[in-house]
Amino acid sequence: xxxxxxxxxxxxxxxxxxxxxxxxxxxxxxxxxxxxxxxxxxxxxxxxxxxxxxxxxxxxxxxxxxxxxxxxxxxxxxxxxxxxxxxxxxxxxxxxxxxxxxxxxxxxxxxxxxxxxxxxxxxxxxxxxxxxxxxxxxxxxxxxxxxxxxxxxxxxxxxxxxxxxxxxxxxxxxxxxxxxxxxxxxxxxxxxxxxxxxxxxxxxxxxxxxxxxxxxxxxxxxxxxxxxxxxxxxxx
Amino acid sequence: xxxxxxxxxxxxxxxxxxxxxxxxxxxxxxxxxxxxxxxxxxxxxxxxxxxxxxxxxxxxxxxxxxxxxxxxxxxxxxxxxxxxxxxxxxxxxxxxxxxxxxxxxxxxxxxxxxxxxxxxxxxxxxxxxxxxxxxxxxxxxxxxxxxxxxxxxxxxxxxxxxxxxxxxxxxxxxxxxxxxxxxxxxxxxxxxxxxxxxxxxxxxxxxxxxxxxxxxxxxxxxxxxxxxxxxxxxxxxxxxxxxxxxxxxxxxxxxxxxxxxxxxxxxxxxxxxxxxxxxxxxxxxxxxxxxxxxxxxxxxxxxxxxxxxxx
Numbered sequence: 001x002x003x004x005x006x007x008x009x010x011x012x013x014x015x016x017x018x019x020x021x022x023x024x025x026x027x028x029x030x031x032x033x034x035x036x037x038x039x040x041x042x043x044x045x046x047x048x049x050x051x052x053x054x055x056x057x058x059x060x061x062x063x064x065x066x067x068x069x070x071x072x073x074x075x076x077x078x079x080x081x082x083x084x085x086x087x088x089x090x091x092x093x094x095x096x097x098x099x100x101x102x103x104x105x106x107x108x109x110x111x112x113x114x115x116x117x118x119x120x121x122x123x124x125x126x127x128x129x130x131x132x133x134x135x136x137x138x139x140x141x142x143x144x145x146x147x148x149x150x151x152x153x154x155x156x157x158x159x160x161x162x163x164x165x166x167x168x169x170x171x172x173x174x175x176x177x178x179x180x181x182x183x184x185x186x187x188x189x190x191x192x193x194x195x196x197x198x199x200x201x202x203x204x205x206x207x208x209x210x211x212x213x214x215x216x217x218x219x220x221x222x223x224x225x226x227x228x229x230x231x232x233x234x235x236x
Numbered sequence: 237x238x239x240x241x242x243x244x245x246x247x248x249x250x251x252x253x254x255x256x257x258x259x260x261x262x263x264x265x266x267x268x269x270x271x272x273x274x275x276x277x278x279x280x281x282x283x284x285x286x287x288x289x290x291x292x293x294x295x296x297x298x299x300x301x302x303x304x305x306x307x308x309x310x311x312x313x314x315x316x317x318x319x320x321x322x323x324x325x326x327x328x329x330x331x332x333x334x335x336x337x338x339x340x341x342x343x344x345x346x347x348x349x350x351x352x353x354x355x356x357x358x359x360x361x362x363x364x365x366x367x368x369x370x371x372x373x374x375x376x377x378x379x380x381x382x383x384x385x386x387x388x389x390x391x392x393x394x395x396x397x398x399x400x401x402x403x404x405x406x407x408x409x410x411x412x413x414x415x416x417x418x419x420x421x422x423x424x425x426x427x428x429x430x431x432x433x434x435x436x437x438x439x440x441x442x443x444x445x446x447x448x449x450x451x452x453x454x455x456x457x458x459x460x461x462x463x464x465x466x467x468x469x470x471x472x473x474x475x476x477x478x479x480x481x482x483x484x485x486x487x488x489x490x491x492x493x494x495x496x497x498x499x500x501x502x503x504x505x506x507x508x509x510x511x512x513x514x515x516x517x518x519x520x521x522x523x524x525x526x527x528x529x530x531x532x533x534x535x536x537x538x539x540x541x542x543x544x545x546x547x
Contacts, residue, residue, distance in 0.1 A: 050432055076434030088429035090422050101422050104415070105434035153434065 001064055003028050003157055003188050004049065004080075009058035011044050018044045019055070020212040026157070026190055026205075031183050033191040033199040033220065035233055036209035042192040043085050045209075046159045049190075050082045051075055062157070077105045079156030085165065085192075087146040091135025095126050098134045098145055102152025112152070119148040122178065140171035147178065157188045164195045176202055196233035200224045208233070246386040251509045252502070257393045257462065259501020260400030264455035265478030266485065266493035267407065268323075268448030274424040274488040275444050277339065281346040282326055284475020285353035286449045290319045290456030291466040292361055298372040301361075308374055316453045323449025324442050332438070350475075357468035366466040373461065396458045403451060404494050411490060416443055424488065473517065477504070480524035486537020495535060499523075 002025035011019040019041050026032045034042050047053040049060055051072050060067040062080055070078075081102075089098050099119060103112045120127035123144045129137060134145055143163055150158055163179065164172040176198050183189050193199035200206050200220040208216040208229060216228065223229050265287055272280045296302050297311035306314070330349050334342045382389040411417035419440045422430035431437050459474065460466045481500040485492025500520055508516035527534060 052428060052431060071436060072431040073434040073436045076432070082432045084429060084432055088426050088432075090425045090429065092425055093418075093421060097418065101418060101430070101433050101435075104419065104422075149433070 002026060002061075003063060004190070005061040006045070006049070007059045007061070009045070009048055009055045009060065011041075011048055011053055011055050013044075018212055019048070021058070022209075022212070022214055023058075024207055024214060024217070026188060028188055029183075029186060030205065031179075031189045031191060031203045032205045032207070033193055033203035034207050034209055035193055035196040035199055035223075037233075038194065039211075040209040041212040042209055043161055044212075046082055046084075046161050046190075046192060049159060050080065073105060076153055079154065080159070081150045081153045081155035081157070082159040083146045083150045083161060083163065085161040087139075087142045089134040089137075089142050089145050089149065091133065093134055094131050095134055095137070095145060096130040098149050099126070099152050102149035105153060115152055115154065119151055122151075122181070123148050140167050140175065143167065143171075143175055144178070147175075147182070151182065155187060157190065158182065159190050159192070161192045162194060163191070164193060164198060172198060196229070197224075200229075242385065246384075247509070249387045251505050253387070253389050253393060255502035255505035256498065257396050257501070258505055259498035260397050261455045261459055261462075261497075262474075262478045262481045262501050263494045263497025264400055264403065264451045264458075265474060266481040266497045267404070267490055268452040269479050269482040270485070270487055270490060270493040271420070271444050271448045273482070274490075275420060275427075275441050276331070276335070278331060278342050279346065279479065279487075280326075280331075280445075280448075281343070281475070281479075282330075282349035282353055283323075283448070283452055284471030284473075284478070285350050285357070286319050286323055286326070286471070287452040287456035287459075287474060288357060288466075288468065288471035289322055289353070290315050290453030291460035291470060292357060292366075292456075292468075293318055293453075294457040295366055295368055295460055295466045296361070299366075299369050305372060308372060312457055315457060316450050319453025319456070320446040320450035323445040323452070326449075327442060327445045332441075350472075354468050354471070361466075361468065363468065367464045368461060368466075377461065392461060396462065399454065399458065403454065407447070407451070407490065410447070416440065420444055477517075477520040480520045480527075482534075483524055484527050484534055486534025489534070489536040492534055492536035 005025040007023050009019050009022045022045055034045060036042055044053065048055050049067065051067050051070055062075065062078065067075065090101060093101070099116060103115065106112055125141055126145060126148055129141070134142065137145060160179065163175050167175065172195065179189065179191070180202060191199055191203060200223050203220040206218065206220040206223045207214045208223070218226065265283065268283050269280060272278060293315035294312050297306045297314055298308055299305060326349060330345050331342055334345060377390070377392040377395065379391055380388045381391045381394045411420060419430065419435045422433065422435055423437055423440055427437060477500060478497065481496035482493045484499060485494070485496030500523060503519050503523060504516045507519040
């Protein structure tokens with residue numbers, strides 16, 4: 001059984017038909033990626049999965065259970081967590097408070113504290129800045145904070161929206177290697193990216209989105225070789 | 237007019253005490269505006285009516301308007317709780333259905349609810365000015381607590397100041413050190429991100445209305461006692477002035493609302509005392525206009541950064 005399954009999802013913003021029948025699935029322990037140009041509907045897919053947007057048609061199953069009718073907080077409790085586009089950390093809260101917000105749905109002080117130490121191990125720079133306001137961090141550090149915050153919810157499935165956005169190439173490399181490490185811990189990852197090259201190198205399987213539809217899907221290695229993908233998204 | 241230095245300084249001191257008393261009441265109301273604005277970017281113009289409700293409920297419960305007279309402390313407690321509940325209901329009935337509508341829709345609804353609640357009070361209590369029967373209020377409140385020369389501080393003023401200070405401290409503790417407070421701050425900074433972290437936004441907004449409205453109710457009770465006058469439109473002017481205080485402090489900032497309330501109370505009393513008593517109300521408006529012209533973000537506010545994410 002797939003951990004996440006989307007079946008013919010249609011979403012609208014007012015009269016704009018943003019998703020026109022999106023279907024895909026992702027299995028335990030995989031990294032799958034959704035690539036495509038700006039405005040293709042990639043983020044809309046993630047917002048629908050997190051129940052922030054309600055699809056007008058179609059069904060989303062997480063762990064075999066429909067997402068429809070569940071509040072975003074219930075999904076977080078069930079292990080589905082999203083790192084939104086633009087990181088969206090809480091700028092006026094300290095790094096420590098931001099991380100604690102990630103554990104908002106959990107109980108058990110000791111377990112949360114252990115989790116916090118794990119995050120500080122993974123991102124030593126956050127440990128150094130734990131009393132600093134989140135908004136004072138650099139872009140790359142904020143991305144780490146957003147990842148760390150999501151890890152504090154003990155996710156089973158992590159939705160990552162454009163983690164490389166606006167970062168210098170070196171930092172992109174660093175963030176992607178951190179994502180690989182997180183996946184190594186057994187966390188399933190759905191990665192949305194415009195940086196198709198980096199995303200496809202990391203992922204097991206990829207989908208290409210164009211104006212609200214998935215137009216192509218294949219194992220990531222194959223997509224890297226695909227002529228159409230090369231031309232449209234890899235700049236070759 | 238006072239002529240000697242002693243007379244002048246005691247007049248000044250008396251005005252200062254009176255201004256601080258009024259200021260703490262404005263601060264209690266202003267905090268309700270600013271908290272709600274912080275989480276849902278709505279100016280709840282019916283907040284002044286919650287304050288009026290606090291005054292009427294406590295008056296009714298102690299004076300036996302509803303049939304039975306309750307002991308003062310019990311009556312006041314019930315009045316505050318009912319105000320908190322009324323705030324939650326107000327949001328549930330009037331504002332929540334409009335959460336995804338343009339902001340103007342909710343703003344107009346807020347004005348509508350304000351008019352509705354004023355008229356509801358008119359229907360229940362009538363238009364005449366009600367006053368607390370002296371017999372049911374603890375007598376010590378009207379006795380002087382401190383007196384030096386001409387300057388008199390009544391126990392009621394002490395109670396008003398202390399209540400405001402204690403409640404503001406408690407509120408700051410809630411906002412900074414509890415799970416609810418952290419969720420409120422998270423929603424204020426980025427509502428979608430908060431929801432993605434598992435914050436039940438609707439529930440936290442309800443608690444915010446409860447807290448703000450409870451404080452507004454307390455302010456209504458205190459004013460009802462202080463001026464000994466309770467009437468259906470009392471929330472209008474007080475509400476506008478407290479709103480001016482919140483704007484002065486920087487809407488969305490709780491310390492700003494507290495400071496703004498204090499400044500406004502002092503400015504109003506000193507303006508009335510030293511310029512002309514008829515200028516008291518005008519000063520609040522003058523301050524608000526000045527703030528909007530010179531420093532729209534207020535004393536502690538900052539140009540909103542999270543507008544970036546709002547469509």
